[in-house]
Ligand SMILES: Nc1ncnc2c1ncn2[C@@H]1O[C@H](COP(=O)(O)OP(=O)(O)OP(=O)(O)O)[C@@H](O)[C@H]1O
């Protein structure tokens with residue numbers, strides 16, 4: 001939106017998603033045009049049932065639109081096979097869900113390592129990457145714990161570490177703070193804002209949480225499957241308007 | 254990939270109670286199969302061994318028509334020529350000559366029908382026959398005496414014992430003949446043979462029946478190796494002579510048939526057990542896929558390929574199958590080994606009923622044996638079954654839609 005020089009990482013063109021429930025048809029997403037640029041830190045908000053999750057799923061290639069085009073990294077994803085979509089997700093997109101993100105039988109370390117293992121990164125290199133990202137999210141001590149033995153906030157931090165460990169271009173987070181208290185939620189957001197600033201990872205949230213909106217520079221409001229407003233705050237995470245590579249500190253929540 | 258095994262193993266461990274039950278069920282069934290197959294193999298070996306020693310040989314040579322009709326005139330007229338053609342016997346082989354006929358055995362107190370009166374090569378028959386080892390009174394035949402070996406039941410009916418006189422009357426080659434014999438020994442082999450079978454020396458038999466040098470059968474006993482190959486080789490060597498070379502499977506069609514039927518029923522039993530095993534695995538794996546829908550959906554969203562999910566589930570079942578086979582072998586092999594040593598009383602298996610076939614009673618203890626081939630085939634079949642029953646759950650895992658899975662908490 002702001003910087004037309006860079007290739008948008010996500011582009012939705014007239015996207016519609018219709019669900020059928022018996023005779024009832026639900027327009028979960030109803031004609032959305034949306035462009036997300038590299039390095040953004042953007043929140044999609046709106047009332048429950050407005051289509052936020054559906055929108056993120058479409059962008060994350062977990063779901064296919066009924067109509068319209070979804071482009072990720074400039075590529076139309078409707079043409080891709082299941083395996084190719086899996087590869088696209090593996091290499092370009094990280095996911096953080098609302099809760100129960102982790103594989104219960106794997107430790108924090110292994111959960112993060114999994115993505116690299118799927119990418120075929122050699123073990124020694126995996127270990128280095130995983131340890132460094134766990135240190136960054138402050139979970140080095142808990143690396144051998146199973147999800148069951150961690151708090152919700154700690155689990156979400158592991159999920160974020162897993163989402164960013166392979167340097168994806170885009171991280172999609174569906175209500176990542178919904179199950180956390182405000183203090184823990186703020187810490188998680190600060191962490192993601194730091195990752196956004198330091199590694200230029202693009203973050204796209206869906207949320208009800210005012211705190212997430214405080215952190216985000218761009219806020220897309222969705223009502224009934226349509227974009228009702230698209231606001232850009234003068235300051236906030238994902239702000240890249242000043243000299244490139246030197247953004248101001250993250251939002252003052 | 255190591256990660257796969259780690260996840261598969263831990264998933265089994267996570268549900269260790271259920272995994273344990275499945276393991277015990279599959280492992281138990283597997284050990285049961287091992288034991289059952291070993292028992293069948295052991296009893297077959299016993300039956301073959303006994304039937305061969307009593308009625309045939311591993312390979313027999315006889316007149317071409319003799320197999321159809323056991324008549325005296327259907328004979329091998331020149332057994333020496335047959336042996337000359339065959340040449341020196343390999344190490345461990347025994348050849349014995351026999352005449353088979355029927356007749357009547359009489360004493361002062363009564364008579365019994367002999368449906369198997371044998372005139373046998375005293376030296377060689379003794380090495381192979383069960384009769385010599387199962388004498389309850391008396392001793393093996395002496396070539397210098399007009400001796401006869403009779404069964405225990407016949408002795409009781411005729412009220413005779415070792416040393417007593419009996420009269421054998423039968424049809425010789427050209428006329429009816431009759432001769433006195435002295436009871437040299439009384440045997441108990443079990444079954445009808447104890448009444449209807451008797452043995453005399455070959456030379457005496459040939460003279461009595463007017464057979465000259467002729468015999469009904471030359472029977473060959475070999476060490477336990479490829480008797481089919483031996484039969485082929487003997488057939489080649491006696492080519493041109495008016496004799497037939499038969500492998501025991503041809504010479505004892507009833508036994509062959511019986512073993513075949515027994516094999517079929519064993520296979521049916523194995524199949525039934527395997528279906529139960531497969532249902533058990535299917536249930537376990539399917540449940541573990543269903544209750545992990547969300548987790549599998551997350552793996553898929555992270556970019557795990559559909560076929561990788563399939564492989565993950567198959568790996569899990571394979572691991573389960575391998576563990577089960579290990580448990581089954583740990584339970585079953587000692588059992589097979591133990592009973593292989595001490596043997597099992599066949600009466601215990603049949604509930605006191607003596608199993609009999611063509612006059613041969615199987616009263617010897619059965620020693621279960623498991624051949625490597627059977628053990629490996631069973632293992633492969635159980636593992637194959639495990640994999641097969643994992644296919645459907647694994648396909649379900651492969652087809653999980655992340656969007657749906659993620660809505661599930
Ligand atoms: N699989 C589905 N089948 C039928 N209807 C669906 C399905 N998924 C979503 N919907 C409907 O689509 C609409 C949008 O749902 P979506 O989950 O995207 O909303 P949301 O904005 O994420 O809501 P929330 O804030 O409660 O998570 C809702 O009306 C929902 O009932």
Ligand SMILES: [Mg+2]
Nearest residue numbers: 052053054174
């Ligand atoms: Mg939602």
